[in-house]
Amino acid sequence: MTAAEHHRAVAARFGERVAGVTDWSVPAPVDGWTARDVVRHLVEWLPGFLAAGGVELAPGPAVDEDPVAAWEHHGEQVQALLDGPDPGRDFTHPHVGTQPLDQAIDRFYTADVFLHTWDLARATGQDDSLDEEFSVEMLAGMQPMEQLLRDSGQYGPAVPVPADAPVQDRLLGFIGRDPAWRP
Numbered sequence: 001m002t003a004a005e006h007h008r009a010v011a012a013r014f015g016e017r018v019a020g021v022t023d024w025s026v027p028a029p030v031d032g033w034t035a036r037d038v039v040r041h042l043v044e045w046l047p048g049f050l051a052a053g054g055v056e057l058a059p060g061p062a063v064d065e066d067p068v069a070a071w072e073h074h075g076e077q078v079q080a081l082l083d084g085p086d087p088g089r090d091f092t093h094p095h096v097g098t099q100p101l102d103q104a105i106d107r108f109y110t111a112d113v114f115l116h117t118w119d120l121a122r123a124t125g126q127d128d129s130l131d132e133e134f135s136v137e138m139l140a141g142m143q144p145m146e147q148l149l150r151d152s153g154q155y156g157p158a159v160p161v162p163a164d165a166p167v168q169d170r171l172l173g174f175i176g177r178d179p180a181w182r183p
Contacts, residue, residue: 003102004082007110011075014042014113017120018071028123029181031156038120039067043074046109053093055081055101078105111138115175118168123183130168139171146174 001009024036033041040063047057060073081087082102091101096108114134121128142149149155156176161169169179 002082003106003110004079004087006106007079007082007113010110010114010117011079014117014120015071015075017117017124017126018068020126021067021120021124023124024067026123027183029119029177033119035120035123036063036067038116038123039063039071042109042113042116043070046074046078046105049093049108050091052095053091053101053104055091057081078109081105114138115171118172118177122181125183130171132167135167135171139167139174142174 018039021035024034026035027033028035028038030038043060043063047059050057057074057077060077061069063070082105087102088100090098091104092098093104096104099107114130115138118128118130120126146158150157155174159173159176159178161173161179163170165173165179172179
C-alpha cells in the first residue's frame with residue numbers, strides 16, 4: 001500500500017469516528033484531553049511539522065468552532081499532498097533529517113492518526129477496533145526503539161498487559177494506554 005492509500009484508509013476511519021461524536025467534551029484516554037483535543041492535536045501539530053521542512057498546508061476551520069469541518073479540511077489537505085505530483089520529493093526536517101515527504105507523513109502522521117482513532121472511539125463509545133495487521137507492524141517497528149520513544153516524551157510509561165493479549169491491547173499498552181480505559 002502506498003503512503004497515499006494508507007492515509008486515505010486511516011484518515012477515513014478516523015473521519016467516521018469524528019462524524020460519530022455527539023459530545024466533544026467527554027474525557028479521552030490521554031490525560032487531560034477531551035474528544036475535541038484528540039482532533040485538535042492531529043489538526044494542529046502536522047502543519048508545524050511540515051512547515052519546519054518548507055511544506056505549507058492551507059489553514060482551515062478552527063477545531064473549537066467546528067471539529068468535524070476542521071478534520072475534513074485538514075484530511076483533504078494532507079491527502080492532496082500525498083496524491084500530488086511529487087509526493088516522494090525530499091523533505092528535510094531539522095529533527096528527523098531528510099526523507100521522502102510521503103514516507104515522513106506516513107511514518108509520523110498517519111501512524112499517529114491510526115493510534116488516536118482508538119482514543120477518539122473509546123472516549124465517545126464508538127467501535128474502537130484497530131486494523132490488526134497494521135497493529136502488528138507498528139508494535140514490531142516500535143519495540144526496538146522503545147527507549148528513544150519514551151525519551152521523546154510522546155509516549156507515557158508502558159501499561160502492563162498479558163503477553164498473550166490481543167495485539168491491539170499490546171500496542172495500546174506499549175504506547176502508554178490502558179486498553180481497559182473507559183470515560
